[in-house]
Each structure stands twice: as structure tokens, then as C-alpha cells.
């Protein structure tokens with residue numbers, strides 16, 4: 001229960017060494033130990049997608065990973081992705097289109113949508129809806145989020161709205 | 163609009179009616195919002211609750227010794243440990259005649275009445291430690307007979323859940339106007355249906371959260387809450403913990419969704435406050451998802467037997483409804499759990515010209531979690547019952563359902579008028595809204611498409627639902643019944659020395675765009691750029707007193723207060739500028755941050771110069787001039803108890819008759835919320851509301867077994883609408899500005915939720931029509947649809 005493990009990893013490009021409880025999940029580690037509160041838990045059982053972040057370049061649910069598993073990993077959170085400018089186009093599209101209300105789902109939505117956009121091209125609305133189907137948003141009804149992702153994809157593909 | 167004189171809001175560069183991105187969304191987009199769980203305080207403790215595993219059970223004993231010895235545990239408490247720290251609360255309001263309830267406490271007093279009721283609390287240095295300890299508390303339970311269904315609770319001979327109340331009937335009401343029996347007797351057709359509405363719940367992505375800090379030296383309590391109603395929470399905390407009202411401060415920073423879930427007093431939150439008082443250290447409680455399902459208020463749970471009488475020519479002659487609703491073991495404090503049923507009685511049929519109306523309501527106690535106000539309180543029930551009956555009536559007399567609506571909706575020139583249940587409608591636009599809808603969705607074209615597809619075995623349905631929405635409630639809603647809930651709101655504006663404006667307002671932000679909407683009004687009236695206005699909300703010590711954000715009241719009430727405050731500050735600024743320029747204030751105006759000549763528009767001095775003179779260079783002002791660069795105004799609705807809005811929704815869907823699956827293809831909303839300050843914000847309120855309504859109609863249900871045990875209390879088992887299943891939603895507006903305010907705004911927060919379930923129900927039944935099948939039990943799951951088709 002109180003067993004601890006030392007881990008060394010990179011979080012948003014910074015090297016981090018910490019001793020963590022074996023049972024601590026990645027979300028709690030980021031929030032409690034590193035003060036990176038932009039990653040949020042909405043269910044803690046892998047369903048809502050609020051805790052979505054990147055580990056070694058792939059999107060994962062932070063609530064389903066133990067921090068202790070992450071020795072040597074490269075973790076990117078909403079804070080890091082915002083500072084690096086990597087998802088700026090998506091963030092601007094979300095802002096412009098008001099594709100967020102309370103904002104609690106937003107980091108997870110953005111990081112998931114960024115994964116879709118990274119595949120290139122302009123996905124159809126149905127493809128966008130499908131891809132975001134593991135991210136729960138109670139506020140927006142999704143329409144504005146789909147609009148924003150579509151707009152960001154167009155911007156990235158170098159053409160504006162049709 | 164044309165009958166209104168040009169106002170401040172119509173000036174050039176006005177932000178009214180323009181869609182601007184929300185300035186406060188930037189931090190949320192970067193993960194830099196501050197929700198309660200993000201707050202870090204020195205010596206912070208974490209509270210975790212042990213909850214009843216039974217729907218109804220006596221607590222013969224609790225042994226906390228083992229839990230108390232675990233590492234990190236600071237205190238384990240049961241009901242007895244909190245005695246004397248608080249006074250219990252009772253969820254009644256004096257204007258709801260006959261409503262009764264029993265006193266509630268932070269922790270169960272010897273008996274639990276629902277699965278999920280908090281029984282004991284552990285406070286520890288970390289949440290994980292508190293959870294470990296809670297698991298070690300040993301409770302000796304003696305199970306009692308549950309009374310899970312409302313029917314069982316009201317059956318004759320059923321034991322009273324609270325013996326002192328005599329029986330399980332919390333509240334009853336009856337309305338009988340006109341000549342209902344006569345109308346049914348002379349009708350050409352009578353249709354009847356029993357509509358049922360499952361219990362569902364809010365599932366705010368940010369769970370309920372509270373952090374209570376008590377400074378013993380000054381006896382000051384600070385609450386960081388995820389709440390829509392900071393001033394109410396302040397009042398409640400002061401009252402029930404015997405603190406001076408000035409010694410309680412409530413701060414609500416970012417709130418991760420609320421929808422009515424976060425306007426109630428919850429036992430676990432009151433316990434957290436008591437623990438902070440007891441320990442003199444900050445204590446935080448954040449519900450986890452599993453406990454949210456059994457401790458957040460639930461919504462709906464109605465069974466409505468309904469009839470409608472109609473003539474061959476399509477005149478609705480009478481409506482008769484009988485609503486039974488189950489509210490759990492207590493009426494929720496302080497808004498009660500009788501308002502929803504009361505609204506069903508008030509609203510049903512009220513948008514049609516039908517004077518013969520009978521309604522019966524019974525509100526029952528039962529051993530399930532408390533049920534209370536959730537987005538669109540009562541409206542989805544009233545709307546589904548009314549609009550379901552209208553479609554049945556249309557079928558009975560072989561009339562197109564849109565035409566039957568057109569013949570019966572109140573005429574746009576018939577206002578003001580009063581409904582059979584006593585609602586007063588100032589001015590609505592049902593006919594225009596319906597006409598706009600039929601054009602927007604191409605109703606005739608869709609009907610042709612539907613017929614063509616039907617011939618090919620593809621079953622699509624079209625559903626319409628007209629509705630009204632209660633917004634901008636006055637004091638008659640809660641205040642008159644004795645609740646510390648303000649119907650008025652206030653706004654204070656301060657010109658800063660550099661010409662920017664700080665705005666403190668008592669309505670609150672949970673993502674609706676409150677702060678942006680207010681800034682748009684203030685910037686427009688004052689004549690400054692939007693980015694020069696900083697809006698402060700969610701702090702009882704930094705904002706004027708007011709109600710907060712609920713019942714679709716932010717724009718209508720708070721917006722008007724902001725408008726009036728901006729007019730007052732503008733006058734003060736022009737007084738000072740007049741003195742500085744030796745000009746009559748009436749000859750001056752403010753535009754784009756400058757004092758300008760009112761007629762020519764020529765720039766005279768910047769607002770920064772006015773600010774500087776006012777604050778730093780009083781020596782340069784003429785004698786006798788005292789600058790007042792702050793103004794406060796309040797607003798509360800007085801002319802009407804409520805400002806009603808109206809609208810119509812439509813659903814277009816495809817039904818797979820083999821699997822019972824519904825695929826939503828498109829949804830439309832035409833609504834009239836008076837003046838629209840920001841189309842972007844209003845439309846997103848509508849869309850989000852629609853999807854919450856669709857959730858209740860198609861997926862969401864708290865499934866209980868006969869023992870009162872929740873069977874699907876995880877987010878994996880309780881289905882919520884996700885992006886893949888939801889349709890695009892087109893929104894259009896008719897604008898009938900509200901009389902009696904300069905802004906003319908009504909609310910828009912609940913219209914989507916009010917009408918969506920009815921539209922979908924009617925569309926499903928339209929698709930089912932060739933099979934002679936109907937559904938009336940929400941949510942309309944594939945299993946229920948297959949049952950209606952006789953395929954199971």
C-alpha cells in the first residue's frame with residue numbers, strides 16, 4: 001500500500017525524478033506531485049476521456065496508467081502542448097467557435113483532436129464525431145467541437161472554409 | 163424590434179448581437195483554469211465519506227477504531243461527533259402549501275434512507291489515506307424494508323419513511339379549470355397515453371467539490387465551491403453554522419459544469435464545512451464519479467397518465483393529466499423537490515388555446531437519492547406529455563401534426579394572456595416560430611423524402627415539439643416561500659485610472675459565457691472596447707449581492723443590471739468630463755474609449771485622461787466637483803412573475819426496425835429568447851441543452867432494482883450522449899424583446915432541454931406509425947422500441 005518506486009521521466013520536455021507510491025495513477029502524479037493541474041479526472045475509470053494526455057507520442061488515459069509504469073517515458077500535458085504552440089491552431093479554432101463551455105473536458109478534447117489532425121487531410125464530420133466518441137462533454141452538445149476541429153483541419157491543410 | 167426606440171445598445175460599434183470569443187476561455191483552453199480540486203492550501207486535509215450500501219437500513223453501531231489508527235488519518239466522525247456544530251435543515255417552502263419534509267443532517271442519524279447517504283467521514287492528509295480508512299469503518303446494519311417506487315410508497319398501508327410525517331405524500335396539487343368533463347364528452351376523438359420518465363442525473367464532468375477553510379481566530383469561514391449560487395451558499399452556511407453573515411465568504415472560480423446540480427445543499431458538503439470548523443484546518447471534499455451517481459440529486463422520475471380531447475376540425479378541447487413523481491426520502495433544501503411536479507402542472511398544455519384543463523400531482527417520498535431541480539425543471543415532462551398528446555390527436559383525426567399545432571397554438575396577437583393554470587404570458591411568438599421552423603427544416607420536402615424512403619423499407623420519422631420556457635424568475639419563485647434565494651442581481655462598475663473598466667456582478671459563470679455577455683453589454687453602453695472590460699464573478703466579498711446563475715436568469719436579470727450600471731457610470735463620467743472640458747454633459751458622448759462631441763463625434767479627451775483627473779489630479783478640477791467613477795445598479799423582475807420564452811424543436815431520425823436503434827439525423831430549434839446579446843453564446847446554450855434533453859430521451863437512466871439498489875452507477879454503465887451519436891443542430895431565432903427592461907433579454911439556458919425529448923419521441927412514433935406502434939417510456943432504448951414493435 002505504501003510501497004514506493006523511483007521514476008525518471010520527461011514531462012513537457014523537463015527531466016523529472018520522483019519517488020511515487022506504486023498505486024498512484026498518472027493523473028494524480030501530475031496534479032499532486034508536479035502541480036500540473038491541467039490534466040483532469042472526470043471518472044477515474046477510463047470512460048470520459050477528460051484525462052487524455054500523451055505518453056511517448058501516443059494519446060492515453062492518464063487515469064488508467066500508474067506513474068510507476070512511466071520510468072523513462074516522455075509525457076506531454078495540455079500545459080506543455082500549449083507552451084510549445086503545437087496545438088495553437090486547434091486552440092484558436094475552439095476559441096473562435098466557442099467549442100468549450102465549462103472547459104473541464106477541453107484539454108482531453110484538444111489532445112484527442114490533435115491526434116486526428118496529425119493524420120493529415122480534412123476529416124469528414126462523421127469521422128470527427130467518431131474519433132471524439134471517447135471524450136465526454138456535458139456542456140456543448142459536440143456540434144461546436146466538430147465545427148472547430150473541422151475548421152482547424154482546413155486551416156492546417158491550407159484552405160479556409162469551403 | 164422596430165417599435166423600440168434606438169437605445170445605447172444599437173449604437174455604432176455596439177457589441178450587442180455580435181458573436182465574440184470568450185476572453186475567459188483562453189485559460190481553459192490551456193489547462194490553466196482553477197477548479198476547486200486545483201486549489202492548494204497549506205495544511206489541507208481531505209474528506210472521504212462512507213455511504214450507506216442499503217436503500218433503507220438502521221445503523222445499530224459504527225466502529226471507527228481501526229480506521230482512526232491508519233496512517234495519515236486525522237479524524238473519523240459519525241453523526242454524534244458533529245452534533246451541536248450545525249442546525250438541521252428542512253426542504254419546505256411556505257408558498258408550496260402542504261409540502262412537508264423531515265429534518266436533514268450532514269451524516270445519517272441512526273438510519274440511512276437511500277443507497278449513497280453519507281454515514282461517516284474520514285479526514286486524512288491525503289485522499290488515498292482517507293479512502294483506505296473509510297474502507298476500515300465497520301457498520302452494523304439492520305436492513306429495513308425499502309420503498310423504492312413512488313407507487314409502493316403511496317400504496318395504502320405503506321409505512322411512512324418518516325413516521326413523524328404520517329405518510330409518504332410530500333406534496334399534492336390539483337387544478338381544474340373550465341369544463342373538462344363536458345369537453346371530453348362532446349369530443350370527436352379522445353386520445354390517452356401514460357408517459358413515463360426515468361430517473362437520470364446531471365453527470366457534471368467536474369464532480370461536486372468544496373473546500374472549507376475556517377480561521378478560528380476571527381471565526382471566518384471561506385468556502386471554495388463548485389457552485390452556481392455563491393450568495394445562497396453564504397447565507398446557508400451562516401444560518402446553519404451560526405456564523406455572522408459577514409464572516410462567511412464563498413468563492414467560486416471555474417466551475418466544471420452544473421446544470422442545476424450545483425444549486426442544492428448536500429449533506430456531504432455541509433459535513434465538510436462542519437469538519438473544517440471542528441478541526442480548524444482547511445478540508446476538501448471532491449466527489450468521485452461513483453459516489454456522484456448516488457449522491458448528486460437525481461432528476462425526473464415521473465409517470466403521467468394523460469388524455470386529450472379534440473374535435474374533428476382539429477380543435478384541442480381539453481387536457482387532463484395525472485402526475486406521480488418520486489423524490490427520494492427528503493425534499494431537497496432549500497429549493498425543495500416539489501417545484502418540478504408543480505411546473506409540470508403549471509406548464510402542460512399552456513402554449514395552446516385550450517381553457518379546459520385538469521391536473522393532479524402527487525409527490526412521493528421513497529428510498530432513493532433525493533430528486534430535485536435539474537436543467538429545464540419540469541419542462542421536458544410537460545412538453546413531452548403535451549406534444550405527445552398532440553401527435554396522438556393528429557393521428558386520431560387524420561390531420562397533419564404541424565397543421566394541428568398551427569390551429570391551436572396561441573395567436574401571436576393574443577397577448578398578454580393567462581394560461582388555465584395561471585401563468586401570465588407577456589408576449590410570445592408561437593405561430594411565427596412554427597412557420598419559421600417549417601421553412602427552416604423544409605417540412606414539406608422532408609415529408610416527401612420520408613414517404614419515398616418508406617416505400618423502400620427505410621423508416622424515418624419527423625417529430626415536432628412546441629414549448630414555453632420559464633426564465634427570469636421573480637421573488638415569487640423562491641423568496642416568497644422563505645428561501646434565502648435572491649431574485650435580484652447587482653452590478654458594480656469602476657472606471658480605472660487608465661480608462662479600463664472593472665465590472666463586478668453577482669450572476670455567475672459556469673461556461674455559459676456570462677462574463678462575456680456582461681462585458682458586451684457594458685462595453686456597448688459605455689463606449690469602450692470589449693477588451694477594456696474585466697468582469698469579476700463568483701465571490702461574495704467582491705461582487706454585489708445576487709441570485710447567481712440558474713433558471714435561465716443570467717442575461718435577463720444580470721444583463722439588465724449591467725446595462726443600468728453602465729448607464730449610471732456613463733453619466734458620472736460625462737459629468738466629470740463636462741467639468742474638465744467646460745461643456746454640458748449632454749453635448750458629450752463616449753465612443754471607443756474617448757470622450758467625443760455628441761453631434762460631430764470629434765474626439766475631445768481619452769477616458770484615461772478622465773480617470774487620471776478623477777483619481778490623481780483632483781487639484782485640476784473646478785471647485786465643488788467630486789468625481790464618482792463607480793456606479794452600482796440592481797435589477798429584479800417585478801412586472802411579471804416570470805419572463806416566458808417560446809420555441810419549437812424538430813427531430814429527423816431513422817429507425818432500424820430490426821434492432822430498435824435510433825439514428826439521429828438532424829435536429830432543429832427555433833426559439834425566441836427576446837434580445838440576443840451574443841448569438842454565439844445563445845446558440846451554444848441551446849445546442850448543449852438539446853443534447854442533455856436527447857440524453858434523457860434516448861440513453862440516460864438510473865436503473866434501480868426493487869431493493870432500491872442502483873444497478874448502473876458507473877460511467878461505463880450509465881450511458882450519456884457522446885459525439886458519435888449526436889446530430890448537427892441548427893438553431894434559428896425569432897426575437898420578441900421582453901417588455902419592462904431596456905435590454906429586452908429573456909433566458910435561453912433550458913429551452914434546448916425542455917423540448918428535445920418530446921421532438922425525438924414524436925419522431926420515433928412517426929417512424930413507428932406504419933406498424934401501429936408507439937413508445938412513451940423514456941429513455942427510448944432499443945429494447946423498448948423492439949417491445950413496442952412486438953419483436954421481443
Ligand code: FES
Nearest residue numbers: 042044047049063
Ligand atoms: S478520468 Fe480518465 S477516462 Fe475519465
Ligand code: FES
Nearest residue numbers: 101102137138139
Ligand atoms: S465544456 Fe463542459 S464538459 Fe465539455
